[in-house]
Amino acid sequence: MNRETKVCQKCKKDFWIEPEDFKFYQKISVPPPTWCPECRMVRRMNFRNERALYRNKCVLCSKDTLSAYPEKSDFVIYCHNCWWSDKWSTLDYGIEYNFSKSFFEQFKDLMKKVPRPALSYTNAVASEYINYGVNMKNTYLTFGSHDLENVSYAKTSAHSKDSIDITTTLWSEFCYETVDCSKCFKVFFSRYVEDSQEDQFLFACRNCSDCLGCANLRSKSHCIFNQQYLKDEYDKKIKEFDLGSYKNFIEFREKFKEHVLKYPHRFAMIRNSINVIGDDIRNSKNCYWCFFVTRDAENCRYSANISDATKDSMDLTGAGLDSELLYEEVSGIGRRSYFGVKIWYSY
Numbered sequence: 001m002n003r004e005t006k007v008c009q010k011c012k013k014d015f016w017i018e019p020e021d022f023k024f025y026q027k028i029s030v031p032p033p034t035w036c037p038e039c040r041m042v043r044r045m046n047f048r049n050e051r052a053l054y055r056n057k058c059v060l061c062s063k064d065t066l067s068a069y070p071e072k073s074d075f076v077i078y079c080h081n082c083w084w085s086d087k088w089s090t091l092d093y094g095i096e097y098n099f100s101k102s103f104f105e106q107f108k109d110l111m112k113k114v115p116r117p118a119l120s121y122t123n124a125v126a127s128e129y130i131n132y133g134v135n136m137k138n139t140y141l142t143f144g145s146h147d148l149e150n151v152s153y154a155k156t157s158a159h160s161k162d163s164i165d166i167t168t169t170l171w172s173e174f175c176y177e178t179v180d181c182s183k184c185f186k187v188f189f190s191r192y193v194e195d196s197q198e199d200q201f202l203f204a205c206r207n208c209s210d211c212l213g214c215a216n217l218r219s220k221s222h223c224i225f226n227q228q229y230l231k232d233e234y235d236k237k238i239k240e241f242d243l244g245s246y247k248n249f250i251e252f253r254e255k256f257k258e259h260v261l262k263y264p265h266r267f268a269m270i271r272n273s274i275n276v277i278g279d280d281i282r283n284s285k286n287c288y289w290c291f292f293v294t295r296d297a298e299n300c301r302y303s304a305n306i307s308d309a310t311k312d313s314m315d316l317t318g319a320g321l322d323s324e325l326l327y328e329e330v331s332g333i334g335r336r337s338y339f340g341v342k343i344w345y346s347y
Contacts, residue, residue, distance in 0.1 A: 008036035010043075020288070021301065024314055028327055028338065037289060037302040037315070040328070044317040047330045047341045050131055050143040051155075056118060058082055067118035068131055076115040080128070083117040090114055120331065120342055132318065132331055134344075144305065144318055156305055156318075158294060168280065168292055180269060180280060189253070192269055200243070201256045204266065210234060212241075213256045215263040225259055294320075307333075 001022040005014050015036035025032050033040060049068045056067035058079035065079040082088075093114045098106060121133040130139055134146040142154040149161045156168045163175040170182040177189045184190075185197040192204040199208055203215040210231075211223045222234035229237060242248050268279040278290040284297040291304040300306060303316035310320030319332040327338040334346040 004032075006032075006034070006036075008039055009034045010039040011036060018288075021314070024301070024312075024327075027312075028325060028336070030327065030338065033315075040302070040315055041304065041317065044315070044328065044330045048132070048318060050318075053119075053131065058118065059115065060087060065118045066129060068120070069116070069118065074112050076113065077118050078115045079118050080121070083115065088115065122344065134321070134333075146307065146321065156292060158307070170294060182282070194271075201252070203260045203263075212238065213252070213259060215260045226263075 001019050003019060004017045006017060008015055013036060017032050022032065035043065052068070054067050054070045056065055056069060056071050056077050057063070058065050059076050060078050060082040063079060067077055069075055069077050093110070095106065095110060119131045121127065121130050121136065124130065124133055124136040125138070127133065127136040127139040130136060130142045132144045133139065133142060136142065137149040139148050139154070140152040142148055142151055144156045145154050145158055147159045148154060148157060151157070151160060151163050151166065153165045154163070154167070157166050157170065159171045160166065160169055160175070161173045163169065163172060165177045166175055167179045169175055169178045172178070172181060172184040172187070174186045175181065175184055175188065178184065178187055178193070179191040181187060181190060181193045183195045184193055187193055187196055187202065188200045190199060190202040193199065193202045194206045196202065196205060196208040199211045201213045202208065202211060205211065205214055205217040207219045208214070208217050209221045211217060211220060213225045214223050215226065217223060217226065222229045222231050224234065224237055241252060243252060270276060270281045272283045273281050274285040276284055276287040276290065278287060280291060281287060281293040283295045284293050286299045287293060287297050288301045290297065290300055290306060293306045294308050296309040297306050298311040300310055300316070301314045303313065305318045306316055307320035309322045310316070310326070311324045313320070313323065313326040315328045316326055316332070317330050319326055319329045321333045323333055323335060325336045326332050329337060329343065330341045332340050332343045334343060337343045337346055
């Protein structure tokens, strides 16, 4: 089929449905969307509250619990232990379908009736204060992440240990205040850094060690503001900066911001990928309008925050992790799952 132009029923703007989109819709036997990709994304995000947490009370055990739902919510909330227990069954809340009412009206009533977990996480040890997490150990206030250990204050990070205040940081250890970093060790206050160690204040650097305040470096050591030093000179300069002083730290941070602006910025952070359009994509191919793809995605479209090895899927938000044929999913993991919220390990 050829590209078709549609008018979004939500924002009333024109949008395209590409030939590849039609092939996917035919493959999973669903009609083409009537909303544009951006409006579809906003609709999905309305179903995922990650970081706004409230004090609530478990309806089953009456104990106080941290919850993604406020106390005056319309939903029935169970604490993590009660929700996973055998004290109740979802089948007890079944209702007979009424053909005189619309499906969505009845589905809305069912969603309000069936208990929901206060927070969404699984396979977590000593990690009670997290939301949307999988395979976590000793983590605190981490959100939308998986496979973390001894990590606090993290967002959309994975496969990392012993770190604090990290965002979209992958396969790293002993990091602090990092954004979009991967395979790093003892890297602080940095963004877009890969395969590096013992660095501070780096921007878009790769395979660096013992560098400070640098941008766009490749395979360098003992550099300060992109200037090369001998090891002894470097160690002496580091002591002179005295970044343990808060005043000196703030001054250095502002100087680093000015330094970064002097260098070219890549239009998008795309690594080892073929035929992709989007940003922050790793080791993937044939992905269109996708953002923050952890690794190994294939044939995905109109999606953001896609976890490892997701294939042949469209319209995802915070979903994936070895998944295939997902469509309009929020926090979905599995295969052949459509129009779902928090559908984990379903095949």
